[in-house]
Amino acid sequence: xxxxxxxxxxxxxxxxxxxxxxxxxxxxxxxxxxxxxxxxxxxxxxxxxxxxxxxxxxxxxxxxxxxxxxxxxxxxxxxxxxxxxxxxxxxxxxxxxxxxxxxxxxxxxxxxxxxxxxxxxxxxxxxxxxxxxxxxxxxxxxxxxxxxxxxxxxxxxxxxxxxxxxxxxxxxxxxxxxxxxxxxxxxxxxxxxxxxxxxxxxxxxxxxxxxxxxxxxxxxxxxxxxxxxxxxxxxxxxxxxxxxxxxxxxxxxxxxxxxxxxxxxxxxxxxxxxxxxxxxxxxxxxxxx
Amino acid sequence: xxxxxxxxxxxxxxxxxxxxxxxxxxxxxxxxxxxxxxxxxxxxxxxxxxxxxxxxxxxxxxxxxxxxxxxxxxxxxxxxxxxxxxxxxxxxxxxxxxxxxxxxxxxxxxxxxxxxxxxxxxxxxxxxxxxxxxxxxxxxxxxxxxxxxxxxxxxxxxxxxxxxxxxxxxxxxxxxxxxxxxxx
Numbered sequence: 001x002x003x004x005x006x007x008x009x010x011x012x013x014x015x016x017x018x019x020x021x022x023x024x025x026x027x028x029x030x031x032x033x034x035x036x037x038x039x040x041x042x043x044x045x046x047x048x049x050x051x052x053x054x055x056x057x058x059x060x061x062x063x064x065x066x067x068x069x070x071x072x073x074x075x076x077x078x079x080x081x082x083x084x085x086x087x088x089x090x091x092x093x094x095x096x097x098x099x100x101x102x103x104x105x106x107x108x109x110x111x112x113x114x115x116x117x118x119x120x121x122x123x124x125x126x127x128x129x130x131x132x133x134x135x136x137x138x139x140x141x142x143x144x145x146x147x148x149x150x151x152x153x154x155x156x157x158x159x160x161x162x163x164x165x166x167x168x169x170x171x172x173x174x175x176x177x178x179x180x181x182x183x184x185x186x187x188x189x190x191x192x193x194x195x196x197x198x199x200x201x202x203x204x205x206x207x208x209x210x211x212x213x214x215x216x217x218x219x220x221x222x223x224x225x226x227x228x229x230x231x232x233x234x235x236x237x238x239x240x241x242x243x244x245x246x247x248x249x250x251x252x253x254x255x256x257x258x259x260x261x262x263x264x265x266x267x268x269x270x271x272x273x274x275x276x277x278x279x280x281x282x283x284x285x286x287x288x289x
Numbered sequence: 290x291x292x293x294x295x296x297x298x299x300x301x302x303x304x305x306x307x308x309x310x311x312x313x314x315x316x317x318x319x320x321x322x323x324x325x326x327x328x329x330x331x332x333x334x335x336x337x338x339x340x341x342x343x344x345x346x347x348x349x350x351x352x353x354x355x356x357x358x359x360x361x362x363x364x365x366x367x368x369x370x371x372x373x374x375x376x377x378x379x380x381x382x383x384x385x386x387x388x389x390x391x392x393x394x395x396x397x398x399x400x401x402x403x404x405x406x407x408x409x410x411x412x413x414x415x416x417x418x419x420x421x422x423x424x425x426x427x428x429x430x431x432x433x434x435x436x437x438x439x440x441x442x443x444x445x446x447x448x449x450x451x452x453x454x455x456x457x458x459x460x461x462x463x464x465x466x467x468x469x470x471x472x473x
Contacts, residue, residue, distance in 0.1 A: 124436030
């Protein structure tokens with residue numbers, strides 16, 4: 001079977017249309033207040049809660065994002081179980097027990113895909129109705145298995161903890177028993193997946209501080225990408241919050257969560273700056289007669 | 290039979306910078322909807338292209354057949370959700386169709402007491418959306434009924450009683466604002 005699968009070759013049927021972060025960030029529209037002049041019609045909070053006027057559509061869109069994210073997480077864990085030979089963890093090898101953990105994770109993610117498909121149906125969403133951002137799988141394409149653990153198990157699954165916590169709360173506040181229950185169930189798995197990544201990263205790099213440092217730096221790069229231009233963050237400007245408590249349970253230290261929170265804020269400010277520049281450019285264009 | 294040949298549709302802005310929309314595509318959709326819904330009034334569509342959100346609002350500057358109907362749409366309401374910033378005639382048909390039906394309702398005397406769209410509560414909005422989506426669907430515009438059921442449940446509750454109320458509203462026709470508002 002083929003190893004090291006590029007993102008362009010992911011198998012999808014004609015219902016799915018893929019996009020990436022570069023394309024996503026070209027969209028200069030915004031829901032955040034970049035200055036007082038554009039504050040009109042913007043919500044007082046962007047947090048995805050049932051009291052937003054577009055609550056159900058926002059939840060449907062995020063649920064579809066979760067569904068395709070679960071497909072990519074399944075593909076990422078499956079690739080890591082297959083792509084590397086069993087060994088002592090040095091070079092391109094991974095311990096056999098790590099392969100077993102990746103296989104277990106793939107099993108969990110497959111179940112999450114099924115749950116997410118049923119939830120999407122329940123919420124009135126068709127499969128492929130929204131664009132699929134492939135950034136999650138891209139984090140699973142490193143040739144170094146330890147970088148994959150950092151990118152997938154800690155950054156991607158960490159994002160999953162934040163998103164599931166947000167959706168679980170949405171289900172609770174809206175009174176949707178299925179959404180709340182399913183998100184809670186999947187959240188429990190994600191905490192385990194992050195913990196697996198944290199434990200293996202420490203274990204495999206125990207005698208290789210340079211490799212650990214490189215992996216943690218890679219995780220920071222991926223974490224910033226997964227902030228989606230500030231869509232995740234601790235202020236109400238971000239639709240998705242940072243789930244500190246569950247991240248702590250998953251093995252993140254307070255310092256690590258603080259760093260992620262800081263990167264989220266930076267990503268939001270960078271996004272605002274880019275949008276301001278686009279607005280200035282649009283304002284400079286001549287108005288048609 | 291209403292003569293809709295005089296229905297004049299205008300769109301603001303005439304050129305878009307943030308999204309890849311063409312004003313003429315929007316005019317085509319609204320002209321088709323006006324014919325389908327039997328609306329002869331002048332119609333002005335205002336699109337806020339600076340936000341990806343999808344809030345909609347309708348106004349009528351009177352109740353006569355020549356009163357101008359104004360439809361306001363945030364750009365997300367007209368968007369192809371598979372291709373960000375691209376126009377979708379299907380999405381526009383669903384969104385502007387519901388909004389045009391609201392504007393048409395506002396021409397009726399028994400909707401004189403209806404608050405402006407920005408002053409409606411979330412529940413009032415959901416009830417009116419369900420009522421409009423149901424009628425639009427029966428006229429042949431493609432809509433996902435489950436989406437509207439989920440929206441209604443989010444506002445009124447996840448229960449069999451609420452589902453029964455949704456079905457009643459979805460199938461309704463000729464309601465007054467007082468009857469619609471009683472859904473709260």
